[in-house]
Amino acid sequence: MGLLRRLTEKPWLTPGLDPLTEPGAGGARSLSAAAVGLRVYFGVASVMFMLIAAVFIMRMGGHGISTGQQPDWKPMFWPPLLWVNTGVLLLSSAAWEWARAAAHGGRLERLRTGLVAGGALALAFLVGQLIVWRQLEDAGCGITATTMSAFFYLITALHGLHLLGGLTVWGRTTAKVLGGGEAVEVRQSVDLCTNYWHFLLLVWIVMFGLLLST
Amino acid sequence: MAYSTVADDTRALHHPKTWVGKYVWSQDHKVIALQYSVTAIAVGVVALVLSDLMRLQLGFPGALKFITPSAYLQFMTMHGMIMVVYLLTALLLGGFGNYMIPLMIGARDMVFPFVNMLSFWVYLLAVLVLMASMFAPGGPTGAGWTLYPPQAILEGTPGRPWGIILMLASLAIFVVAFTMGGLNYVTTVLQARARGMTLMRMPCTVWGIFVAAILGLLAFPALFVAAVMMMLDRVIGTSFFMPSLVSMGQQTNYNGGSPLLFQHLFWFFGHPEVYIVALPAFGIVSDLISVHARKNLFGYRMMVWAIVIIGALSMFVWAHHMYVSGMNPYFGFFFATSTLIIAVPTAIKVYNWLLTLWRGDIHLRVPMLFAIGFIFTFIHGGLSGLFLGNVSVDVPLSDTFFVVGHFHMVMGVSPVLVIFGGIYHWYPKITGRMWNATLGYIHFWVTFLGVYAIFLPMHYLGFLGVPRRYYALGETTFIPHSAHLANEAITIAALIVGVAQLLFFYNMIWSFFRGPQADPNPWGAATLEWQTPQTPPAHGNWGPTLPVVYRWAYDYSVPGAPEDFIPQNVPPDGASRHHVT
Numbered sequence: 001m002g003l004l005r006r007l008t009e010k011p012w013l014t015p016g017l018d019p020l021t022e023p024g025a026g027g028a029r030s031l032s033a034a035a036v037g038l039r040v041y042f043g044v045a046s047v048m049f050m051l052i053a054a055v056f057i058m059r060m061g062g063h064g065i066s067t068g069q070q071p072d073w074k075p076m077f078w079p080p081l082l083w084v085n086t087g088v089l090l091l092s093s094a095a096w097e098w099a100r101a102a103a104h105g106g107r108l109e110r111l112r113t114g115l116v117a118g119g120a121l122a123l124a125f126l127v128g129q130l131i132v133w134r135q136l137e138d139a140g141c142g143i144t145a146t147t148m149s150a151f152f153y154l155i156t157a158l159h160g161l162h163l164l165g166g167l168t169v170w171g172r173t174t175a176k177v178l179g180g181g182e183a184v185e186v187r188q189s190v191d192l193c194t195n196y197w198h199f200l201l202l203v204w205i206v207m208f209g210l211l212l213s214t
Numbered sequence: 215m216a217y218s219t220v221a222d223d224t225r226a227l228h229h230p231k232t233w234v235g236k237y238v239w240s241q242d243h244k245v246i247a248l249q250y251s252v253t254a255i256a257v258g259v260v261a262l263v264l265s266d267l268m269r270l271q272l273g274f275p276g277a278l279k280f281i282t283p284s285a286y287l288q289f290m291t292m293h294g295m296i297m298v299v300y301l302l303t304a305l306l307l308g309g310f311g312n313y314m315i316p317l318m319i320g321a322r323d324m325v326f327p328f329v330n331m332l333s334f335w336v337y338l339l340a341v342l343v344l345m346a347s348m349f350a351p352g353g354p355t356g357a358g359w360t361l362y363p364p365q366a367i368l369e370g371t372p373g374r375p376w377g378i379i380l381m382l383a384s385l386a387i388f389v390v391a392f393t394m395g396g397l398n399y400v401t402t403v404l405q406a407r408a409r410g411m412t413l414m415r416m417p418c419t420v421w422g423i424f425v426a427a428i429l430g431l432l433a434f435p436a437l438f439v440a441a442v443m444m445m446l447d448r449v450i451g452t453s454f455f456m457p458s459l460v461s462m463g464q465q466t467n468y469n470g471g472s473p474l475l476f477q478h479l480f481w482f483f484g485h486p487e488v489y490i491v492a493l494p495a496f497g498i499v500s501d502l503i504s505v506h507a508r509k510n511l512f513g514y515r516m517m518v519w520a521i522v523i524i525g526a527l528s529m530f531v532w533a534h535h536m537y538v539s540g541m542n543p544y545f546g547f548f549f550a551t552s553t554l555i556i557a558v559p560t561a562i563k564v565y566n567w568l569l570t571l572w573r574g575d576i577h578l579r580v581p582m583l584f585a586i587g588f589i590f591t592f593i594h595g596g597l598s599g600l601f602l603g604n605v606s607v608d609v610p611l612s613d614t615f616f617v618v619g620h621f622h623m624v625m626g627v628s629p630v631l632v633i634f635g636g637i638y639h640w641y642p643k644i645t646g647r648m649w650n651a652t653l654g655y656i657h658f659w660v661t662f663l664g665v666y667a668i669f670l671p672m673h674y675l676g677f678l679g680v681p682r683r684y685y686a687l688g689e690t691t692f693i694p695h696s697a698h699l700a701n702e703a704i705t706i707a708a709l710i711v712g713v714a715q716l717l718f719f720y721n722m723i724w725s726f727f728r729g730p731q732a733d734p735n736p737w738g739a740a741t742l743e744w745q746t747p748q749t750p751p752a753h754g755n756w757g758p759t760l761p762v763v764y765r766w767a768y769d770y771s772v773p774g775a776p777e778d779f780i781p782q783n784v785p786p787d788g789a790s791r792h793h794v795t
Contacts, residue, residue, distance in 0.1 A: 040401060055479065
């Protein structure tokens, strides 16, 4: 409603200070710039993963075999470790949520624990994904073996790179907290990181589910 | 403090202390804008030279021995990609966007200055990687700017060893740079507007750049994904896009991939890209026309909505680039319909520009000439787009010079004219000096008439069936002698236009050092960027206090006002207003 009112404003009629939107303007800006920027980035990353999903589904649907070729699908080996990794990422997200609650409550000890756990679990997830890559290669499902494995490597690589990016912010935040910083100083970073982790968890679950269900 | 933002806080401005901090690793949006602009224009000059070399080959086949068929394809590919991505996108968003957004909305800087700086340096890296391909073994890729697989990465295509790899890497890097910039532009517009600067008080320039940035953020991921996948196909041997095929007599290891998937991804980026370039141009031209006609922009709300609607529709028309690639006929119908619907908001914009000019107090200064020139070229390019939007008309015209004429008019020449207009318009604010008007007029007329001499005959060549991308036409029965004559004439015109750009560079560089001091607001413009306390604007833009906005951006020739414009930051005097829109 607020946006609609704003977009139907007749700005030529009403010189003055915020004639129409003054009350709404404050509300719209209650988010920090970083929070808005992160939300916009969620849009960008979502589009990227959705496009990969769309290409995957089209490729699965035999988009390339209209010229008389045979489908090139082969059975895929899914290492059980993937389920463990998924659980680890879930726990990492939970640890961040815990850290967020601690940051808002000003409980520095819990914040430290939550941050260290969140980051360490994310690192464990990445190491686990690398081990999965190795297991796939050993099982003859390397990146060029099947189309499914090619998509798997692509998706896990892009997802992992996003997580690595998050870990750089985690590193800075954790260093600040462990170096004697106050909870209030890192509250925004923790907030945004938590959202980012949840987003990456969601992306992983959707993409992993898509791969498994195909 | 409802309006407290990062951009409000002068402590966050990272005041530079050294020369390097001020001009190299700068976080000031104005310096970054100039860095973007200079880099984009420099790489654009390379593309301009390449186009003239191509024209020499087409007009006078075989005259230059070093233009081999491979070299021709490489020139063509690099020309197209540089112009579309590395010049137009970078200059309009990285250059104009960076300079104008904070100044026009009354902010001190972008909301993420460090990311903004990073955006430029990553962009520069993308440019350097692309340029490096010119010196790599095998030279740059000659796959055509659309880089269609399978031929783009197969033996026999120029630049197969390194050119295509560097091109794909460069594009992926560019997308990273654009994303960092785009996040800044969008967030800054949303979060850092000055007090009183409601969305509908923003100048159209900001609206155009804002919507284009959103489009870019949604469309560039497709290019990124396509580039990464094709890179994997080329380097590692996956089969995302590569079907099972025999190349050079050898069965390749590729199997089952779909080249059409690449085309979908490419055009899912490629069509919005047209509007990523066009929307900022629409916005800038709206402001230029209003200022130099001393009249408020006709139908401002409609203009804003049209920008938003065009942006939204542009995401649903990509497959009109693929009519001859093969698709379900119903898809052709859908994409033809959505393409033609875009003509409605676009026509609204054109009419509103004309109605803004109608009975205006038109000052035919150089920026205004370029803005009016844009209306001509854009209408011509847009109308030929209506031809090509229809499947049945497009099929025979596909891959002919008609298409070359069309897209150069609509997204080559038109935005470039606006860029020239914009540079002439804002140069006094950016440098504090005034350019030479005579040189500017000569530059405009040679360029404007020259581009018609170049691109209008191409439509005729296209109707004859002259194919694009051919190194030489040779002797064929369906191409009459007149086509060869037209090609010669086009080449001569292209060389003249190319050389005429030296006037522009000379004018800009000479005026920068020797031009007369410019008035802080030489055109009498109402928008905020002209109201800065210093010219050129200092670091932080606004001195100790941010401007407060009381009115829209187009209060020109207001009855009863002491001057023929009222800046946006002038409070109302209480007088009643009956403003015709």
